[in-house]
Amino acid sequence: MSSRVEELLRELAPQVLGFLARRNGQFDLCEDAVQEALLAAATQWPADGIPANPRGWLITVAGRKLTDQFRSESARRRREDNVAAMAGAEELVAPGADHDQPPESDDTLTLLFLCCHPAVTPASQVALTLRAVGGLTTAEIAKAFMVPEATMAPRISRAKKSIKAAGSRFVLPPEEERADRLRVVLQVLYLIFNEGYTASSGPDLQRVELTAEAIRLSRMLYQLLPDDGEVAGLLALMLLTDARRAARSTPDGRLVPIDEQDRSLWLRESIDEGAALVLRTLSHGQVGPYQLQAAIAAVHSEAPSADETDWPQILSLYLLLERFSPNPMVTLNRAIALAEVEGPQAGLDLLATLDGDNRMTGNHRLDAVRAHLLERADQPREARAYYLAAARRTTSLPEQQYLSTKAAALPTD
Known part of the structure; x- marks a missing residue:
């Protein structure tokens, strides 16, 4: 095709x-x-x-x-x-017989709200959004999430049955429900993008078809709701993050961390568009989590080199983000910024507050960040142990290879 x-x-x-x-x-x-x-x-x-x-x-x-x-x-x-x-x-439905059809934008927004109905599980919301609004086939969605089509098809079918059982009609939700439903829509688009940007499993670091679809749908949503700051913030975040895609891996697929990336490969057009959206949304209206994440991405994008990154500003933004959206992944990222500003031990101390958080159980990123900070704190043996633990826990082959390589470069005794 x-x-x-x-x-x-x-x-x-x-x-x-x-x-x-x-x-x-x-x-x-x-x-x-x-x-x-x-x-x-x-x-x-x-x-x-x-x-x-x-x-x-x-x-x-x-x-x-x-x-x-x-x-x-x-x-x-x-x-x-x-x-x-x-x-x-x-x-x-004959060709041309749609002269009395309401604007297409109304239908797209209604579809997004319907696919993200609260009666549907988050995983099924993602699948149904990609199929109904994104136009992907069940086979394409199954391939993107690396599950058999026989697994994905029932998931989509159950989602549609859940919507039907909930008695939902093809109309926009009542005004009093729209803000909550819109948050779910944004979360679904965010999940689609994240799975594409760093695949949770498999041989590839990225799945470009998913990031591209998430950006396309978010751009569509922004056209429908141009005055919503969080919609604009999510689109900006995706553009600024995806701008680094070409620099994130070597030709043979090895992961390249942001501080080692060739910034000449970053897409300036996407960075400019994303930064303009950030400035526009932060200048007026209520600030939200996606806008703050986009602002952090913009600070990274503006730095000519890793050494010139404005880490104090990033740390301040993470502190603000943690107030708006407290969760362990925000704390994890704040620990990285804190280490850049106050030293690796300060970051390690903050990471220690996550050890009892059940939401981080088995999460390889906690081990990976701790390993990185231990290495910076001149504790190579401890760092090696955590690099290996992170490598065992991740199901992404590029991440496994990167973490194993980091561990192999450190002493064993």
Whole structure:
């Protein structure tokens, strides 16, 4: 499939699904029908050419699939009324017959809220968002998360059943629920990006298809909600972080930490866009966790070299972030900044406060950071032990190799 066809299908997927779900209800059946239409397009368009009205083409094909599903279900359950109601479905979804359709942006936002419904588990929210809003196939999502398609398909199916069982309709949530639901949407996009930026398992450090999709969906959300500071902050954070992608690994896949990266490889266009978003959001409105994380990323991006990084400013931002969003990973990162400002022992003392936190049990990053600070504190034997412990705990092969190499460079006695 050509990149143009793939890009177009990703763009049109939420529009077509929104059209059908709003007209016909039953999100689960509509989503299945759209997936079949996308697969048909992915097969036919590269051979036959992109149709003059690709959106109408998809609506027509998906509408026919939906009609068949309704008829089949009606026959099984003797729902003659539904069959009659769908008798004119093809006319409704004919190319060009969407003149009274509400703005596409409304549908995309509604889809995001629906996929991130609180009745759905976080893992399923991610999968359903990628499929319904991102237009990825089940096979693509399964590959991205390195699980069998037979595992991912039931996860998506359960998510749709949960939404249906909760009695959700294809409408925006009530005003009083939107802020909480938007936080879930942002968290799901953040999870997608993080899994792409540092894959939790497997041979590759990064999964570019996931980071690209997270940025695309976040950019779409920003276009829908340009005045929301946290939406802008999340997009800025992704842009500033992803700008370092080319410098994060060697050609043979070895991990390169930020202080050793060739900063000429950082994408200046993404850095400029992200920094501009940070300045715009921090200058007015209430500050939130994503904006603060974006500001930290911007400080890193502005430093010409690792030695010129403004660590006192980063430490101040982490202190503020910890007040807004207290969690062990923020404390872990604050320990790194604190060590840069006050020395490695200060960082180690702060890390010690995390030892009894059950949320960090088995987390290799705590061992990895402790190893790094012990090495800086001239305690090589202790550092080596923690590097090896971190290597055993991570399921990412590039991280394993990096941590094992660090351990091997230190004395054994």
